[in-house]
Amino acid sequence: MRDPVKSNLTIRVCMGTGGIAAGGVEVMAVFADRLAGRGIRADIRKHCSIHKVGCRGLCAKDVLVDVILNGDKTTYQFIKPDMVERIIEEHVVGGNPVLEWAVGEDYHQFHDKQVKVVLSDCGNINPEEIDSYISVGGYNALERVIKKMTPAETIALIKKSGLRGRGGAGFPTGVKWEICRSVEASRKYIICNADEGDPGAFMDRSVIEGNPHAVIEGMTVGASAIGADKGYVYIRAEYPLAVERLKNALKQARERSFLGKNILGSGFSFDIRIKLGAGAFVCGEETALIASIEGLRGMPRAKPPFPVHKGLWGQPTVINNVETLANIPYIIRNGAEWYASYGTEKSKGTKVFALTGKIRNSGLIEVPMGIPLREIIYDIGGGIENNRKIKAVQTGGPSGGCIPAELLDITVDFESLARVGSIVGSGGMVVLDETDCMVNIAKFFLQFTQSESCGKCVPCRIGTKRLLEILERVTEGKGRLGDIELLESLANDIKATSLCGLGQTAPNPVLSTIKYFRDEFEAHITKKKCPAGVCRDLLSFVVLKDFCKGCGACKRVCPAGAVTGERKQVHVIDPEVCVKCGACYDACKFKAIGKG
Amino acid sequence: MIHLTINGLPVSVPEGTTILDAARSADIPIPTLCHHPKLTPYGGCRLCIVEVKGINRPVTSCTTPVAADMEVATTTPAIEGMRKTILELILSDHPNDCMVCEKAGDCALQELAYFYGVRENRFDGERRCYAGKDRNPFIDRDMEKCILCGKCVRVCEEVQGVGAIDIAYRGFNAKICPPFEKDLSCEFCGQCVSVCPTGALTGKAWTQRGRQKDIKEVDTICPYCGCGCGITLHVRRNEIVRVSSREETINEGWLCPKGRFGYTFVNSPERLHVPLIKEKGVFREAGWDEAMSLIVSKLGKIKKKYGPDAIGGLASARCTNEENYLFQKFMRAVIGTNNIDHCARL
Ligand SMILES: Cc1cc2nc3c(=O)[nH]c(=O)nc-3n(C[C@H](O)[C@H](O)[C@H](O)COP(=O)(O)O)c2cc1C
Ligand code: SF4
Ligand code: SF4
Ligand code: SF4
Ligand code: SF4
Ligand code: SF4
Ligand code: FES
Ligand code: FES
Numbered sequence: 015m016r017d018p019v020k021s022n023l024t025i026r027v028c029m030g031t032g033g034i035a036a037g038g039v040e041v042m043a044v045f046a047d048r049l050a051g052r053g054i055r056a057d058i059r060k061h062c063s064i065h066k067v068g069c070r071g072l073c074a075k076d077v078l079v080d081v082i083l084n085g086d087k088t089t090y091q092f093i094k095p096d097m098v099e100r101i102i103e104e105h106v107v108g109g110n111p112v113l114e115w116a117v118g119e120d121y122h123q124f125h126d127k128q129v130k131v132v133l134s135d136c137g138n139i140n141p142e143e144i145d146s147y148i149s150v151g152g153y154n155a156l157e158r159v160i161k162k163m164t165p166a167e168t169i170a171l172i173k174k175s176g177l178r179g180r181g182g183a184g185f186p187t188g189v190k191w192e193i194c195r196s197v198e199a200s201r202k203y204i205i206c207n208a209d210e211g212d213p214g215a216f217m218d219r220s221v222i223e224g225n226p227h228a229v230i231e232g233m234t235v236g237a238s239a240i241g242a243d244k245g246y247v248y249i250r251a252e253y254p255l256a257v258e259r260l261k262n263a264l265k266q267a268r269e270r271s272f273l274g275k276n277i278l279g280s281g282f283s284f285d286i287r288i289k290l291g292a293g294a295f296v297c298g299e300e301t302a303l304i305a306s307i308e309g310l311r312g313m314p315r316a317k318p319p320f321p322v323h324k325g326l327w328g329q330p331t332v333i334n335n336v337e338t339l340a341n342i343p344y345i346i347r348n349g350a351e352w353y354a355s356y357g358t359e360k361s362k363g364t365k366v367f368a369l370t371g372k373i374r375n376s377g378l379i380e381v382p383m384g385i386p387l388r389e390i391i392y393d394i395g396g397g398i399e400n401n402r403k404i405k406a407v408q409t410g411g412p413s414g415g416c417i418p419a420e421l422l423d424i425t426v427d428f429e430s431l432a433r434v435g436s437i438v439g440s441g442g443m444v445v446l447d448e449t450d451c452m453v454n455i456a457k458f459f460l461q462f463t464q465s466e467s468c469g470k471c472v473p474c475r476i477g478t479k480r481l482l483e484i485l486e487r488v489t490e491g492k493g494r495l496g497d498i499e500l501l502e503s504l505a506n507d508i509k510a511t512s513l514c515g516l517g518q519t520a521p522n523p524v525l526s527t528i529k530y531f532r533d534e535f536e537a538h539i540t541k542k543k544c545p546a547g548v549c550r551d552l553l554s555f556v557v558l559k560d561f562c563k564g565c566g567a568c569k570r571v572c573p574a575g576a577v578t579g580e581r582k583q584v585h586v587i588d589p590e591v592c593v594k595c596g597a598c599y600d601a602c603k604f605k606a607i608g609k610g
Numbered sequence: 611m612i613h614l615t616i617n618g619l620p621v622s623v624p625e626g627t628t629i630l631d632a633a634r635s636a637d638i639p640i641p642t643l644c645h646h647p648k649l650t651p652y653g654g655c656r657l658c659i660v661e662v663k664g665i666n667r668p669v670t671s672c673t674t675p676v677a678a679d680m681e682v683a684t685t686t687p688a689i690e691g692m693r694k695t696i697l698e699l700i701l702s703d704h705p706n707d708c709m710v711c712e713k714a715g716d717c718a719l720q721e722l723a724y725f726y727g728v729r730e731n732r733f734d735g736e737r738r739c740y741a742g743k744d745r746n747p748f749i750d751r752d753m754e755k756c757i758l759c760g761k762c763v764r765v766c767e768e769v770q771g772v773g774a775i776d777i778a779y780r781g782f783n784a785k786i787c788p789p790f791e792k793d794l795s796c797e798f799c800g801q802c803v804s805v806c807p808t809g810a811l812t813g814k815a816w817t818q819r820g821r822q823k824d825i826k827e828v829d830t831i832c833p834y835c836g837c838g839c840g841i842t843l844h845v846r847r848n849e850i851v852r853v854s855s856r857e858e859t860i861n862e863g864w865l866c867p868k869g870r871f872g873y874t875f876v877n878s879p880e881r882l883h884v885p886l887i888k889e890k891g892v893f894r895e896a897g898w899d900e901a902m903s904l905i906v907s908k909l910g911k912i913k914k915k916y917g918p919d920a921i922g923g924l925a926s927a928r929c930t931n932e933e934n935y936l937f938q939k940f941m942r943a944v945i946g947t948n949n950i951d952h953c954a955r956l
Contacts, residue, residue, distance in 0.1 A: 294780070311777060316653035316673035469758060469777060469784025470654050476699040476733075479782040483735040500732060507695040510667055511656045518667075 023106060025049075026080040028137070030223050031216070031255055032073030032377075037094060041077045044098040052102070074376045075117065081105055091117045120396045124375045127393045129356060131364045132340045133380045136224030141259050144266040147227040153272050155346035159235050160280040165195060168239040172342070174350035176362030181207055181298075181335030182413065182439050182515070184361075184428045190332055194240040194322040197330040202242040205326065205333045206233050206286075207303060208249035208256070211295035212411035212440045213462055217366040218336035220378055222249070222256040225340065226263035230286065232339030234273065235346065237284040240332055245286040248303050250293045260288060295412075295466035299514050300325075300333045302468065313468045314514035335440075337366055357383030361427035365438060371408075371445035372399045383427040387417065390426065391445060402447040406530070410439025412459040412466075413519035415526030416452065435526045437519070451548035452531040453538055456524045457485040463520035474517030477508040481524060489549040493539035502528060547609055550594050554610065557585050561606035568598035568607060614680040629671035629682055630658055640684050641693060641722055643807050644759035645672040648862070649768055652760050655700075657693055657722070660684045668692065694726050702733040703782075705754050712750075713809030716822035719757060738783070746794040748814055748871045749803055753785055756810035762786060762802030769864060770801050786810075800870040804854060804863065815874060819851035820844075829856070832869040835927045836934075837861065839869050850876050913945065922949035 027033065027042040075091040081101065082088075088111040090101065097115065105111045140146040147153070159168050173188030194202060206229060210218040222229055233245050249257055264286055267273040275283045289307050296302050297312040304326050306312040325331020341363065345353045354362045361383040367390070370376045374396035381390060387407060391397065398404050406416040409426075415436035417424065424430050428438050446455065464478040481504055484497055505521030512518045528535060537543050544552040557568070557577075564582040576592040579585030587598070587607075599607045611622045616633050623632040628651065633640050643655035651673040659668035663681035668689060671682075683689070701723060708714040737754070744751040760777070763786060767773045774796035778787040788794045803811045828843040840859030844852035850873050857863040875881065885901035886893040896904075912920055923941040925934045934952065941950040 296780075313777075316651065316670060318675070465781055467781035469779070469781050470652075470760070471656055472654070472696050472699055472757075473656055475758065475781055475784060476703050477695075480699065480702065480733045480735055504695065504733075507692050511659060511692050511696065513653050513656070513670075 022084050024080070024082040026082070026137075028076055028078040030073065030076075030220055033076045033078065034255070036073075036076035038077045040095045041079065041093050041098060044095040045079075045102075048098055048102050049106075052107075073378070075121065078117070081111070083109070089117045089121065090115045091121065120375055123396060124377070124379070124394055127385070127389055128380050129364050129382045130380045131344050131353070131356075132221055132228070132337055132366055133224070133378065134344070135228070136220060139225065141224055141226055142262055144227060144263065144270060147225065151347055152227050152343070153231055153270075155343040156231050156234050156238075156272060157278055159346060160238050160277060160282050165239045165241065168235065168346075169195065171346065171350050172239075175345045175353040176350075176357070176360075177338065177341055177345060177353065178361065178428065179335055180337035180341075180365065180441070181333075182410075182437070184438065187334065187338055190322060190334075191236060191239050194330045194332045197323055199330045201244070201327075201329045202240055203326045203329060203331040204233055204237045204240060204242045204245045205303065205307070205331060206245065206247040206336060206339055207298060207300070207333050208247055208253075208336045209291050209295075209298035209303065210250065210253075210336075210440070211293070211298045211466070212413075212442050214370055214442045214444065215368050215411060215440045217368055217378055217441055219253050219256050221336050221340050221366075222253070222260055226256075226260045227267065228340040228343050229260075229336055230263055230267050230273065232342035233286060233334075234277070234284055235342050236332060236334065236339065238282050240330075242332070243284050245284065246289050246307055246326070247286060248289050248291055248297070248307060251290040252293050257288065257290070264288070294468075295462070296468045296514070296516050299516060302514070303333065304331065311468075313470050314516075316513060337441075358425065358427045358429070360429055361438075365426075365441060367409075367426075367441045367443045369395055369443045369445070371443075372402065372404075372447040372450070373397075373445040374399055381426065384425045384430075386422075387424055387426050388422045390443070391422065395445065398445065398447050402449065404445065405448050405450055406446045406452070408436075408444040408446060408455065408523070409442065410437035410522070411442035412463045413437060413515070413522055414439045414442065415522045416446070416455065416530060417526075418530040435522070435529055437522070449546055449548070451489075451544050451546040452527040452534045453485060453489050453544075454546075454548050456527045457482065457489055459523040460485055460520065463516060467516060467520075468514075471511075471513040471517060473508040473511045474513070474520065477504060477512075478517065478520050480504060481508070481521065485524070488535065488538045489544070490551045491538070491542045491549075493535075495539065497539055498528060498532065498535050543610070553594050553596075554589055555587050555592055555594065555596070555598060556589075556608045557587055558606045558608045559584050561604050563604050563606070565603070567601045567603065571597040571601040573597065612676045612678050612680075614676050614678070614682060616682045617684055623676055625675075627676050629660060629662075629669070629674050629676055629680075632676050633660075633671065633682070633684055638684055640671055641725075642672060643718055643722070643757060644761060646761050646765070646805055647857075649761060649764040649805075652764065654758065654760055656696055659689055659692060661686055661689055690726075694728065697722055697726050697728050698731045698733055700757050701728055702731055702735060703737050704757070705737070711755070711809040712812045712816055712818075712821065713755075714821055717809060718807035736782075738785070740785075742791075744788075744793050746798070748798045748867065749794060749800065750812045750814045750817065751786075751794065752810050752812075754810075755808050756786055757808055758784055758786070759807060760786075761805040761807070762811060765801045765805050766796070770797065770799055772796055772799075775802070798867040798871065799865065800867065801864055803870075804865075813852060813871060815871065816852050819849075820846035825851070832865070833928060834866075834868040834872065836930050838930070839865055841865065841869055843873070850874075909945065918946035919949060921945050921947055922951070923947075925950065925952045927952065927954040 025045050027038050029038045077093045079090045079093045080087055101112055135150055139150055169188050169192050177187045178184040179187055208218050237245055271278050273285050291297050294312050297306045299314045300321050302312040302314045321331045321333055356363050364380050364382050366380045369379050379394055404419045406418045408416045417434055417436055421434055431438055460482045464482045467474045467478055469475045484501055487493055488497055501524055505524050508521050509518055534545055537545050542552055562584045566581055569577040574591050574593045576588045577585050599609050612625050613622050616638055621632050621636045630640055640658050642658045644652045653670045653673040658671045660671045661683040662669050708720055740753050763776055766775055775786050775788050777784050779785050824846050825844045828845055832839045832841045839861035840855055842854045843850045853870055853873050855863045855865050885896050887896045925937045938950045941947055
């Protein structure tokens with residue numbers, strides 16, 4: 015065997031779900047194949063290593079490829095298999111990076127204001143190889159905790175860091191562990207909540223895909239602190255790549271004695287099982303999640319008793335979110351003060367958000383708590399697509415609310431978002447512009463929560479249905495006077511009387527849009543107009559006389575035959591026949607169709 | 611003991627008592643639809659909400675244990691307003707055909723709608739409609755009237771230990787179903803029927819036989835077996851139209867299918883009223899004395915001619931212990947044989 019020579023070429027292909035969807039596997043195969051094909055240059059072939067990298071956040075630009083040649087890194091975006099040849103030819107062989115394909119200014123801006131803790135190793139290490147995680151300090155924290163610290167010291171450290179749960183409610187993690195530790199029981203459990211049911215959220219998936227060992231290490235630390243010998247990862251079956259990587263990581267961790275009996279010879283034993291969820295949003299709620307693991311219908315139950323007192327199989331149980339747990343190893347490695355140096359007084363550390371909507375750079379971002387919302391939108395996000403005007407930012411997904419553009423200067427942390435009627439939640443962040451109808455946005459989220467309600471309690475089961483029906487009639491132009499007040503009154507009753515967090519928060523998107531965009535609701539109801547031009551039933555299409563050239567394009571595309579007119583004459587749309595499909599609007603080259 | 615106040619009234623109850631039970635022990639009413647004292651607390655209907663000082667949202671009294679010095683208010687304008695909203699919501703998804711409903715007059719939902727005066731309803735919209743009928747022999751399951759209180763599911767699981775039904779589907783479409791929505795095929799104990807607060811579950815034999823207001827209730831003992839369950843006959847015009855059982859009976863109100871649904875024989879025209887004696891293949895009516903004498907003389911003859919072991923006695927599960935005791939005594943001491951058996955052993 016020859017000595018492995020230190021590589022002077024590294025190719026890294028983004029292989030998160032985003033990367034794979036964009037063709038990452040093919041791109042990587044072509045790299046491997048073409049590099050091998052040029053095998054004459056044995057030095058290149060031998061020295062190149064190809065990692066499968068986890069998600070690095072900017073999925074909109076996938077497939078992203080890093081080419082690191084003699085220590086200089088160039089990152090390429092939107093790479094397709096047929097582009098590989100030129101990169102190898104010009105960059106790898108010729109030494110000149112293909113600049114026109116390299117990421118631009120916005121890619122760097124996207125990263126500059128971010129602070130990566132949970133995501134720090136995602137994208138840099140090989141999530142399928144435990145040594146890759148160990149080489150960046152992985153499992154140090156576990157070793158320290160079980161060999162040199164008492165459970166009380168571990169809990170004190172986590173409390174001091176100020177870490178609060180990333181699953182939505184923001185409960186202090188150290189306090190949760192402390193309560194569970196203090197309960198006498200023959201058996202305790204720790205559960206990692208990887209259900210991630212919010213539409214549009216994918217941070218937990220990305221963390222498990224990009225750095226599964228951090229989650230395992232965090233769970234094991236937690237288990238030793240509370241005195242659990244068994245853990246579960248509750249993960250939705252729709253995340254096959256994450257499940258596969260997690261399984262692989264669990265196997266590797268067992269082989270290295272980071273899991274199993276007598277971990278690292280310390281006498282502490284702990285193991286983790288994977289429990290696949292069927293993808294019901296409500297199963298992310300902790301008592302429903304427990305019922306689901308126990309083989310029952312995933313339905314919440316009343317608290318108290320809280321899971322820390324009576325959880326899985328009636329035993330004290332800590333449930334933590336993926337991101338919460340993935341923070342743990344970094345906090346122990348770098349110290350509580352280091353973690354607490356990020357964030358605000360009450361919201362410490364960093365938070366991962368899924369930035370989407372009408373924003374230039376969409377993707378996963380990790381920012382220090384307390385960052386101004388404006389910086390997220392304009393510095394990291396690169397501003398609004400097509401230079402349109404921003405209208406609002408929706409945070410917290412279906413449990414959250416809309417923050418209007420006037421409030422863009424607020425900071426992003428648990429307290430300040432709550433003050434304006436929204437939440438951090440699981441970290442969804444959808445940017446809305448002037449072409450978004452706020453009634454429609456509220457309807458969208460209600461559609462989701464209404465269909466995901468478990469049906470156990472009346473206000474959520476029937477109440478959200480009625481809320482949705484009222485919103486539907488408003489967007490259809492059948493809104494009645496008093497509907498806004500009815501929405502508010504019903505929404506408040508649902509919030510106050512629902513059993514679990516789903517029903518208690520489901521009305522938030524409705525209440526916050528009414529609070530800040532009441533005029534839009536009124537326009538729908540009294541003027542029967544949708545100011546954003548979104549609600550089809552409220553639109554009318556007319557031919558603008560002064561612009562019409564009589565080309566007949568609209569007449570040809572209209573599926574309903576609503577357009578009449580002779581060639582070179584001004585055309586007319588019959589509003590009785592028009593089905594408001596908008597085909598004429600799109601077809602007219604002279605912008606002679608008015609929509610409103 | 612935990613000391614707390616409910617509506618300003620001092621109340622003391624053992625630790626672990628729920629607010630609902632504490633209030634009821636002090637004769638303070640709280641409306642409920644999904645609560646049953648013998649079943650696990652559920653928290654589904656949300657009608658039992660109360661205000662607790664220091665907690666910023668209403669809590670369900672049926673699931674919340676009391677705590678020392680708790681200050682509870684069971685009826686405030688805000689709480690009553692929310693209860694009314696909940697009732698409006700339930701009724702907005704209900705057939706509201708009390709006019710022809712078997713349960714009218716004995717229906718917890720109707721009662722609450724009455725006391726809360728829910729005449730106008732602010733909510734309209736889709737209502738669950740189900741075309742198919744459950745063709746099981748005993749229980750009428752009208753799921754459009756079901757309010758998803760979950761009592762039937764819990765009683766079937768926790769009391770009967772059968773688990774024949776559960777909630778299927780989600781949200782607005784949630785529905786109590788036997789597996790795969792097949793026809794109910796279970797023990798037909800009717801425990802579910804007895805706890806259902808609405809007309810969703812009724813006995814098929816009850817239909818149009820008379821509603822509760824016209825009923826005379828007669829407490830008696832089930833004639834079917836030696837358990838001797840306490841039953842209540844619902845009698846209209848001297849006809850049994852329904853059987854129920856009270857909670858304070860030795861059987862705690864639970865029955866088996868025979869006791870609950872097996873009463874129709876009482877008014878059957880085919881029932882025997884007098885003894886019949888068969889002569890030359892044809893039955894004729896006879897008097898009790900005549901019939902008894904015939905039995906005595908026939909048994910005596912057989913015993914004399916073939917010996918006592920030519921005779922056997924079969925006792926019935928419908929007899930009491932005492933009756934069965936006497937019967938075996940009769941067979942052994944009077945007839946002189948050990949040929950005595952019982953249908954329950956077969
Ligand atoms: C309807 C509903 C859905 C939820 N979904 C999730 C989820 O997908 N992932 C998650 O971590 N927490 C979810 N939660 C929050 C959990 O109930 C729980 O608070 C959290 O997992 C605790 O972890 P943490 O303390 O680390 O935040 C959900 C809560 C509700 C009410
Ligand atoms: S609030 Fe909704 S999801 Fe939660 S228990 Fe009630 S019906 Fe189920
Ligand atoms: S179940 Fe009750 S409320 Fe419903 S129709 Fe029957 S009597 Fe009326
Ligand atoms: S009749 Fe008895 S066994 Fe059948 S569903 Fe009802 S409770 Fe269960
Ligand atoms: S059938 Fe009756 S007992 Fe069962 S959930 Fe419906 S209303 Fe409740
Ligand atoms: S037949 Fe059934 S209801 Fe009657 S006494 Fe026996 S167990 Fe009870
Ligand atoms: S009786 Fe308490 S929620 Fe139904
Ligand atoms: S709901 Fe089915 S018989 Fe009870």
